Amino acid sequence: MRPFAYERPADVRSAVATLGAGTDAMYLGGGTNLVDLMRLGVAEPGTLVDVTRVTPAAIEETPDGGLLIGAGVRNGDLAAHPLVRRRYPVLAQAVLSGASGQIRNMATVGGNLLQRTRCSYFQDVTKPCNKRSPGSGCPARTGDHRNLAIFGHSESCVATHPSDMAVALAALGAVVHVEGPGGARTVPMPGLHRLPGEDPSRDTVLEPGDLITAVEVPALPLAARSRYRKARDRASFSFAVVSVAAVLELDGERRVRDCRIAFGAVAHVPWRAGSAEAALRGAPATVEEFARAADAEVRGARPLPLNAFKVPLAHNLLVRVLADLAETS
Amino acid sequence: MTVDLQLSVNEQIYPLTVDTRETLLDTLRERLDLAGSKKGCDHGQCGSCTVLVDGRRVKSCLTLTVTVDDQPITTVEGLAGEDGLHPLQRAFIEHDAFQCGYCTPGQLCSAAGMLAEAARGWPSAVTPDVAADPVLGEEEIRERMSGNLCRCGAYPGIVAAIEEVAR
Numbered sequence A: 001m002r003p004f005a006y007e008r009p010a011d012v013r014s015a016v017a018t019l020g021a022g023t024d025a026m027y028l029g030g031g032t033n034l035v036d037l038m039r040l041g042v043a044e045p046g047t048l049v050d051v052t053r054v055t056p057a058a059i060e061e062t063p064d065g066g067l068l069i070g071a072g073v074r075n076g077d078l079a080a081h082p083l084v085r086r087r088y089p090v091l092a093q094a095v096l097s098g099a100s101g102q103i104r105n106m107a108t109v110g111g112n113l114l115q116r117t118r119c120s121y122f123q124d125v126t127k128p129c130n131k132r133s134p135g136s137g138c139p140a141r142t143g144d145h146r147n148l149a150i151f152g153h154s155e156s157c158v159a160t161h162p163s164d165m166a167v168a169l170a171a172l173g174a175v176v177h178v179e180g181p182g183g184a185r186t187v188p189m190p191g192l193h194r195l196p197g198e199d200p201s202r203d204t205v206l207e208p209g210d211l212i213t214a215v216e217v218p219a220l221p222l223a224a225r226s227r228y229r230k231a232r233d234r235a236s237f238s239f240a241v242v243s244v245a246a247v248l249e250l251d252g253e254r255r256v257r258d259c260r261i262a263f264g265a266v267a268h269v270p271w272r273a274g275s276a277e278a279a280l281r282g283a284p285a286t287v288e289e290f291a292r293a294a295d296a297e298v299r300g301a302r303p304l305p306l307n308a309f310k311v312p313l314a315h316n317l318l319v320r321v322l323a324d325l326a327e328t329s
Numbered sequence B: 001m002t003v004d005l006q007l008s009v010n011e012q013i014y015p016l017t018v019d020t021r022e023t024l025l026d027t028l029r030e031r032l033d034l035a036g037s038k039k040g041c042d043h044g045q046c047g048s049c050t051v052l053v054d055g056r057r058v059k060s061c062l063t064l065t066v067t068v069d070d071q072p073i074t075t076v077e078g079l080a081g082e083d084g085l086h087p088l089q090r091a092f093i094e095h096d097a098f099q100c101g102y103c104t105p106g107q108l109c110s111a112a113g114m115l116a117e118a119a120r121g122w123p124s125a126v127t128p129d130v131a132a133d134p135v136l137g138e139e140e141i142r143e144r145m146s147g148n149l150c151r152c153g154a155y156p157g158i159v160a161a162i163e164e165v166a167r
């Protein structure tokens, strides 16, 4: 591992100032992804700026009934928070489905959003990879892409974003609070993560030095009826093969009044399923209609040779989650 | 690059000069002679390096030592008290919860941290209603302990031992 300096900034402003001006410094959250990538030689910061003591570690109610979740909140504390569990079960379930108890105790909300892809070529510095080493090529396209993207990929990169939490946040329409060299601003989700296009080296729209300070989840009463479901290769402690976050509200005639849906592990971004949502609104809450909505979404999929199985998997997972939610409505 | 710090491990203070690259696991094993915590994968994937930092279970292989100089650390060597073995340690022996024993220190620290989480009412991925208080049965224990692998497959004994202490 390359030698590096370790700094504990006094506050958010000085953290941002340390990263400004083209240094090779990086923020350190829980370190569960970054320390591993440094060990693998994928990340080689000259300075680590530990932000765990300066990013807020509390969850507060906003005046309009939403939640402001500090970027320093550990994943385990987020999932255990009574208001998260009651108002946004999909978020608690998504976080709990990820990693292990130990890792959730370490991982921060900010770091979770910015964790890197688990594409095996990206993590292996002896292999080419456009994301790690721009212009070197994408061996995954013709190699092992069983668990990579079916939506929105490019010639340059077919990687997926691995976070479960981000999928729930994209479904809920969360807003990310950022403090950058130019001041504070907000970035809506979906919209934080970007499609790879011709520049897969950038996972998100954030600029160098941008620090995530909080994630705001809007008031969304219908989210009390929401659910996260994750298909994976083993029953626990494993990244998603496909996951779905869904919020469903029915009216008195058992028609869909409103819904929010996002897929995980299918794209370079948490994939908000706009076509499925549009097909569902106003439709009767039946398995046939759920299947029609799922069809509307997966019609846009462009699977690769080894991951075509993800298309029916995404379809069936969505139908199942909606049916479960409708049953308890 | 090095940093001078004090590490509090099992209620003992150790003044140390550490390389910023050093993980807590390496510091414990190589510098402090606390070799109970084990290195299985060094990537956060197996749990054999689990210790408690400020009472919370974490993976010491992904923890940089410089980041925890202000927090009390407990390793398997610190689990037993004045009056003998920790209840989890006794239950592991009683239930044959290990064979080679390599994963055991991590299992014990993880179980101690997990029981504290459950006592605070934390849900898990298998809690039927995530908003309700969980009941710690076999399925819950298995899910909550999934960050600790055992190549000997001593899982039935591990789950039984933890279940007994949880009661």
Ligand SMILES: Cc1cc2nc3c(=O)[nH]c(=O)nc-3n(C[C@H](O)[C@H](O)[C@H](O)COP(=O)(O)OP(=O)(O)OC[C@H]3O[C@@H](n4cnc5c(N)ncnc54)[C@H](O)[C@@H]3O)c2cc1C
Residues within 6 Å of the ligand: A026, A027, A028, A029, A030, A031, A032, A033, A034, A035, A036, A051, A055, A071, A075, A097, A098, A099, A100, A103, A106, A107, A108, A109, A110, A111, A112, A113, A114, A115, A116, A162, A163, A164, A165, A210, A211, A212, A213, A237, A238, A239, A240, B043, B044, B045
């Ligand atoms: C074995 C294993 C299994 C896992 N399984 C899953 C899983 O099933 N599902 C899942 O979703 N995740 C999984 N994870 C990933 C885990 O959730 C992430 O590693 C974790 O959320 C990252 O958070 P962190 O605070 O540790 O980030 P760090 O590793 O500290 O940082 C990650 C990145 O974010 C940057 N960063 C950190 N904080 C900020 C901030 N506030 N502002 C700007 N930049 C910041 C860092 O510079 C770095 O680039 C797994 C990890 C491991 C090791």
Ligand code: SF4
Residues within 6 Å of the ligand: A117, A119, A120, A121, A122, A128, A129, A130, A131, A132, A137, A138, A139, A140, A141, A148, A156, A157, A158, A159, A200
């Ligand atoms: S899919 Fe993306 S991350 Fe994976 S090898 Fe190709 S360019 Fe690299």
Ligand code: FES
Residues within 6 Å of the ligand: B038, B039, B040, B041, B042, B043, B044, B045, B046, B047, B048, B049, B050, B059, B060, B061, B062
């Ligand atoms: S050695 Fe830390 S998890 Fe395997």
Ligand code: FES
Residues within 6 Å of the ligand: B097, B098, B099, B100, B101, B102, B103, B104, B149, B150, B151, B152, B153, B154
């Ligand atoms: S007892 Fe041998 S690895 Fe668990």
